[in-house]
Amino acid sequence: xxxxxxxxxxxxxxxxxxxxxxxxxxxxxxxxxxxxxxxxxxxxxxxxxxxxxxxxxxxxxxxxxxxxxxxxxxxxxxxxxxxxxxxxxxxxxxxxxxxxxxxxxxxxxxxxxxxxxxxxxxxxxxxxxxxxxxxxxxxxxxxxxxxxxxxxxxxxxxx
Numbered sequence: 001x002x003x004x005x006x007x008x009x010x011x012x013x014x015x016x017x018x019x020x021x022x023x024x025x026x027x028x029x030x031x032x033x034x035x036x037x038x039x040x041x042x043x044x045x046x047x048x049x050x051x052x053x054x055x056x057x058x059x060x061x062x063x064x065x066x067x068x069x070x071x072x073x074x075x076x077x078x079x080x081x082x083x084x085x086x087x088x089x090x091x092x093x094x095x096x097x098x099x100x101x102x103x104x105x106x107x108x109x110x111x112x113x114x115x116x117x118x119x120x121x122x123x124x125x126x127x128x129x130x131x132x133x134x135x136x137x138x139x140x141x142x143x144x145x146x147x148x149x150x151x152x153x154x155x156x157x158x159x
Contacts (some may be wrong), residue, residue: 002026002136004143006150012045016083017088020051021150023079023134030080034093034109038130040110043093046080050150055086062123064151070144074098076124077114088112094127104137104143 007021023030035043047053049063058095066077075097082090092112098105110129 002138004051004138004146006146011047011083013083015020020047020053022051023048030093034080037109037132042091043080045083046091046093047083048080049078050147050154051084051158053086054156056089059087060154064155068144068147068151069097070099070140072099072101076127079109080124088123094123096129099140102140104140105140107132108135115155 005024006021007024009022009024009029010016010019025033031044031046032047035041035044037155046140049060052060054060056062063078066075069075077095077097078088078092080091080093080137081088081094084090091130093105094110094112096108098107108129110127112123113126113128
């Protein structure tokens with residue numbers, strides 16, 4: 001079982017001096033985890049939208065709607081973005097989220113290799129997928145409490 005937390009971190013890039021909220025799994029940042037899973041894609045230093053990195057409110061709402069879908073099923077969500085571009089136009093790491101009655105799994109991750117500005121229906125296309133050797137598994141109640149608490153915190157900032 002994995003543990004997902006959202007904590008304040010500092011960027012690896014000296015340009016970004018303020019701390020920001022980031023998803024951490026079992027004590028490791030997402031960029032570290034996915035850099036190991038998808039080597040050669042320069043993922044180290046990418047950031048999660050949970051910390052408010054997306055420059056556009058519509059992009060941020062898209063992210064929150066994807067990551068908080070808690071009905072049983074399979075969903076795709078952008079999980080890491082480039083801090084320089086602050087949108088989905090540059091390197092974007094995607095994850096498949098499988099929600100079951102008691103657990104949430106992340107069985108696959110991938111890199112978006114295509115981008116069409118604000119064509120959200122196409123966000124699930126043009127992804128080079130890789131199976132996660134040991135899919136990440138979270139207790140559903142804890143996972144959604146953490147994610148929804150952060151969504152409430154962020155959306156208060158957005159409105």
